[in-house]
Amino acid sequence: MYYAYSIENGRLVRLAAERDVADAAWIDLIQPNDAEIAQLRVLGVPVPSLAEMEEIELSNRLYREDGLDYMTAMLPGERAGGDRISMPVTFILSTDRLVTVRHHSPRPFLTYPERAERSTLGCGTPDRLFLGLVEEIIARLADILEGAGRTLDQTTAAVFERRAVAAASDRLQAALQDVGREAETMARVRLALLTVERMQAFYTATLEDRPEEGRLRAATRAQMRDIQALEVHADFLGGRVSLAVDTTLGLINLQQNNTVRILSVVAALFLPPTLIASVYGMNFTNMPELEEPWGYAFALVLMGGTTLGTWLFLRWKGWI
Structure with missing residues (x-):
């Protein structure tokens, strides 16, 4: 046209x-x-x-x-x-x-x-x-x-x-x-x-x-x-x-870095409790804590304490 x-x-x-x-x-x-x-x-x-x-x-x-x-x-x-x-x-x-x-x-x-x-x-x-x-x-x-x-x-x-x-x-x-x-x-x-x-x-x-x-x-x-x-x-x-x-x-x-940092902190916080749970989950015969009445509470306190210690350390370093 x-x-x-x-x-x-x-x-x-x-x-x-x-x-x-x-x-x-x-x-x-x-x-x-x-x-x-x-x-x-x-x-x-x-x-x-x-x-x-x-x-x-x-x-x-x-x-x-x-x-x-x-x-x-x-x-x-x-x-x-x-x-x-x-x-x-x-x-x-x-x-x-x-x-x-x-x-x-x-x-x-x-x-x-x-x-x-x-x-x-x-x-x-x-x-x-x-x-x-x-x-x-x-x-x-x-x-x-x-x-x-x-x-x-x-x-x-x-x-x-x-x-x-x-x-x-x-x-x-x-x-x-x-x-x-x-x-x-x-x-x-x-x-x-x-x-x-x-x-x-x-x-x-x-x-x-x-x-x-x-x-x-x-x-x-x-x-x-x-x-x-x-x-x-x-x-x-x-x-x-x-x-x-x-x-x-x-x-x-x-x-993206903030997201990765949050995931890294969460992973770091759960790493010590995971290690402790893995140790007490090995089921060896000679593990005295398994036969004590306070063994379960001791494991929980230990896991909570390591988690708190890791969090305080990360805060002290200024990473979170």
Whole structure:
């Protein structure tokens, strides 16, 4: 399927079904089928396949062919089943129109049509459409990082509380899972920033033959600064993730050590009585205490005394 938009009075307007797609300034292809690919080929826009978009070589992601600029970036989004994933999105830019090819749903592609005229350069030309869409993508990545930062704030605040040392293991495990999810989210954002930065560098290198080179170059420079700032912020959040993971694992280890210590103390307390009971349970003939009326009480007192002595010794050493 695809969405086609034209520029009318400085705004993006979705084309009606009966309108010719050749009138569109922006064609957004979503999992295009053979008929749609053929339709774009008639317009002189060959559409790359998903396998071609997923190639990691720079020459396959950023190139110019027959007057068309092909630029591919890895963007986070959702698939039809709701799974979050990073997948390639290809931007095909010409002097007549912008064509985007994607196989998932990054949120900027849903929000940009309603806000296109409010972007820095507006949406009057395909180049401005492209830069406005990139601006929306960068803003979305910033929102994702901000959300990850808030989640880390809440998680680390709960982990660093004094009572967290005695917290239940399932609570610490949940905190560890939350931090892990945010780490995965930030990894996807980091990849998106890297590929968008490379895409913008390629686009900047092709601006010499653009009619609005000055304004377009200024906009790309501003976007590159935003990308670099977000990369620094992502690195900062990555350091916080490492700290949160180390702290949570340390608390889990403390809980496990406390459990093992309690079991060791219990074992140590019952070791002397067990030894005494084993001695008197050997049933040798020459054991005078077995024939005395006070023998049973003597054994009980001896076992209790050794248990108390062991407990006092452990307390004196500061082990419990």
